[in-house]
Amino acid sequence: MSFPKGYMFTKDHEWVSLDGDIASVGITSHAADQLGDVVFVELPEVGTSYEHGDVFAVVESVKAAVDCYMPLSGEIIEVNEELEAGYEIMNQDPHGAGWIVRVRATDVSELNELMSAEAYTEYLSTLE
Amino acid sequence: MNELKRTGFYEAHVAAGGKIVPFAGFELPVQYSSIVAEHTAVRTTAGIFDVSHMGEIFLQGPDALANVQRLVTQDLTKVKPNRAVYAGMLYADGSFVDDVLVYCLAEDAFLLVVNAANLAKDHKWIEGNVFGDCVCENRSDSISQLAIQGPASRDIVQKVTDVDLTDMKYYRFRQGNVLGIDAIVSRTGYTGELGFELYFDRSHSMTVWNALMKAGQPLGLQPAGLGCRDTLRLEAGMALYGNDIDDEHTPLEAGLAWIVKMDKGDFNGRSILEKQLTDGLTRHLVGFELVDKGIPRHGYLVYAGDHEIGVVTSGTMSITLKKPIGLAYVQHGFEAVGTEIDVEIRNRRMKATVVSLPFYSNTR
Known part of the structure; x- marks a missing residue:
């Protein structure tokens, strides 16, 4: 399993890709594989602000519902409306078209608390 | 925790990438490729399930x-050999x-197929109830x-059995052979789809x-796991013991009045x-059906206005119907x-509407 360079990762299996102060957030391919077929995502409302660690979305597969935790504090500026047309994109392209929200980060230095692709890969190996 | 058992197909599951x-x-x-893919295969082509965990008494x-008349809710005096019935x-x-x-x-021989999780309890219950000249035998460990x-x-199973499946109706079966092996070939299932179930000696598992x-591969047959077994049975409106029916609800409450034959004489319950x-x-x-967006799940509470009126027993995003569905116990009214x-x-609070069951059926 490989993870995009430049993305940062949480222990709860979210990813962040930062462009200026705008962060795209999704779940990792590891999380998507563990969940199995995603069939629903409860999205937040645009304009809502979250602290890092807050639950901002719920991803549901056939078998389970899991909370998604905000990797860095900020305001939701966009949610991925395309997901509803076919949640399978969350399994097919979790690091790309399967993104969940875009956030205007209030403190990009929070990113330093997260893991690089290499560190996340290492972290996953400890979970087995 | 007792040691987990393996069925005669364990190697096949591992080889096919089963999780x-x-x-x-x-x-x-629980799945091989994905629950959605396996569910869809059963609705459009075919799936093969290892259900050897089920008990055979x-x-x-x-x-x-x-004895059977006393034990179950159906009237077996009306059931001829080569027919099966669903009962409580x-x-x-x-x-x-x-x-x-x-x-x-036969007129003096019955097979009860029971839930794996209930096998020990069921066997004990039956043994404790048995009377007269009747032998009770649990052969679950030796039957696949x-x-x-x-x-x-139908086309797939017909390729391996000498039993003529052409006109076999739903809930009929034959004792014949599969690849020359003694087997029960039964037109039954837990999916709401045309389907067959085979019972045979465990030693022949991998051969079969x-x-x-x-x-089956040329006809689109795929191995199918427990995950889609649950989503398929729920679309078919079929109850799952431990979720929708249990030792706190009666068949009448569970909407299963059709399996209760009150005029057959006395029976337990x-x-x-x-x-x-x-x-x-x-x-x-x-x-x-959920009208609002979301997925109902076992244990979620049901309300009418401010009043709690029930509880969800099973729920899922219907893969076939592409909408959230569920079963719930609700108060009378x-x-x-x-x-x-x-x-x-x-x-x-998410809006939902009571609908008729099943959500889906294609067994005819």
């Missing part, structure tokens, strides 16, 4: 019929010991069971699996059912089709 999970004391595949002897096996209080398939093998389900299932896979029929029911198992109810999902 193995503990289930009812067995190591079984035989009752045989001059008093076998009288009840406690004296009218609640379920288990739900069972009863195969009439496969379910081949889907529109292509491999032959079916070879015969009858007096309570009689009372419920006289007094009326206080709660009903109903099917519902809220069971009519079209009734608007609310399901609480993560502290939010």
